[in-house]
Amino acid sequence: MKDDLRDLLRANDPARGREMSAVERARIEATLSAAAPRPSRPWAPILAMGIVTAALLIVGVFSIPRPAKVQGTSPAPAPEPVPAVAQVEPARSVTTASRPSRRRRAQARPAADDVTSATTRIEFTAPEGTRILWFVGSPDAKELGS
Amino acid sequence: MAHTLIFEERHDVTSDDRAPAETIAQLFDAHHARLYRLALRLTWGDDDARDLVQECFLRAIEHRVPADPEAAERWLTRVLVNLCRDRARRGVVRRAYDMTVADASPAPVNDPVVSAAVRDAVLALPVKQRAVVVLHEIEGRTLQEVAALLGIAAVTARWHLHVALRSLRKELSR
Numbered sequence: 001m002k003d004d005l006r007d008l009l010r011a012n013d014p015a016r017g018r019e020m021s022a023v024e025r026a027r028i029e030a031t032l033s034a035a036a037p038r039p040s041r042p043w044a045p046i047l048a049m050g051i052v053t054a055a056l057l058i059v060g061v062f063s064i065p066r067p068a069k070v071q072g073t074s075p076a077p078a079p080e081p082v083p084a085v086a087q088v089e090p091a092r093s094v095t096t097a098s099r100p101s102r103r104r105r106a107q108a109r110p111a112a113d114d115v116t117s118a119t120t121r122i123e124f125t126a127p128e129g130t131r132i133l134w135f136v137g138s139p140d141a142k143e144l145g146s
Numbered sequence: 147m148a149h150t151l152i153f154e155e156r157h158d159v160t161s162d163d164r165a166p167a168e169t170i171a172q173l174f175d176a177h178h179a180r181l182y183r184l185a186l187r188l189t190w191g192d193d194d195a196r197d198l199v200q201e202c203f204l205r206a207i208e209h210r211v212p213a214d215p216e217a218a219e220r221w222l223t224r225v226l227v228n229l230c231r232d233r234a235r236r237g238v239v240r241r242a243y244d245m246t247v248a249d250a251s252p253a254p255v256n257d258p259v260v261s262a263a264v265r266d267a268v269l270a271l272p273v274k275q276r277a278v279v280v281l282h283e284i285e286g287r288t289l290q291e292v293a294a295l296l297g298i299a300a301v302t303a304r305w306h307l308h309v310a311l312r313s314l315r316k317e318l319s320r
Contacts, residue, residue, distance in 0.1 A: 005314060006283045012264040013284055014190045015183035020199075025178065028200045032174060036167035036207050 170207055176215070177222050178203075184223065187280040188230045188273065190265050198233070202226045223295045231273035267317035275310035278303055283311075 010016075020028075100108075120135035178199060185195035202225050211218050268276060274296070281292045282303075293303040 005311060005318075008264060008318070009268070009279070009283050009314075013187065014265075015186040018183065018186060018192075020178065020182045020196070024196055028178070028196070028203070029171070029174060031200060032170050032203050032207065033167055035204055036170045 169211070170203060173206055173211060173218060173222070174203055177219060180219075181222060181226055184280065184285075185226060185230065187284055188227070188276055189233075190269060194233070198226055198229050201229050205229070220295050220297070224297050227273060227277045227296060230277075234273050263318055267314050270317060271310050271313060274298075275306045275313070278306040279310045279314070282307055 122133040122135070124131045124133070181199050181202060182195055185198040186192070189195055189198065202222055205225050206222065211221055268279070271279065277296060278292055281287045281295060282289060287295070289303045289307065290300050292307075293300040296303065298306075
């Protein structure tokens with residue numbers, strides 16, 4: 001009786017000779033592929049940033065100009081041996097130079113007019129000798145030399 | 147006016163808990179044919195079988211499937227049977243409130259020898275009993291294998307088989 005029922009069930013098996021069609025299989029696979037997460041690599045951008053930073057550092061180090069080496073320089077002389085007894089030097093007196101006053105600094109400063117004023121040179125020749133008159137920035141003649 | 151607060155327990159699945167695409171592809175290649183046949187035998191409907199298989203692997207994406215092949219087979223079979231049971235419950239409710247809804251599990255049209263009596267008798271069984279009958283009587287698995295696949299005790303599987311065969315004989319003897 002049980003075997004008869006089993007035979008009946010197997011004879012009416014709805015899945016006998018049935019396979020999922022390739023189209024349906026591809027559709028389900030596409031659905032699953034869209035729903036499944038892709039493996040994420042969070043270390044990838046960090047690694048890329050580290051590589052770029054290292055490259056920039058290397059380029060920066062090699063782009064700095066180095067001072068030219070002096071050829072044929074003798075090595076530095078060896079330091080003299082330190083005497084056994086330390087010599088005590090007398091303390092130096094500290095002298096401080098006071099800053100000159102504003103008035104003195106004004107006097108020491110050359111006048112701007114003297115520098116920029118026009119100078120006229122007039123030379124007179126006479127039997128007793130030659131006289132030169134200099135006009136320096138003022139209408140009054142000033143005898144500077146002869 | 148009384149207010150009712152409904153707390154819904156949700157299990158949010160993070161991206162780290164989800165199975166990667168390569169694992170799902172391997173699982174699909176290894177198990178989709180067997181699951182499709184099992185779904186066909188449980189539902190007697192091609193569309194329902196395809197939907198069940200797809201839903202089963204979508205569940206596999208959201209949860210961690212065991213890496214062991216046999217454990218993965220058990221996990222997928224159990225999920226498929228539970229999905230079929232949920233679908234049957236929704237179908238029962240739908241038929242109870244909407245009698246115009248067509249039968250969700252039509253017989254495959256390309257099988258000329260299918261008996262409507264056998265189909266109706268099998269579909270009248272509860273899903274758990276149906277699964278035991280299909281796995282034991284049609285697929286030829288032992289009751290221990292059936293119990294392991296469904297996650298029940300062997301005694302329970304034997305009891306389900308006994309009750310299911312008695313119901314089938316009663317329905318087919320009419």
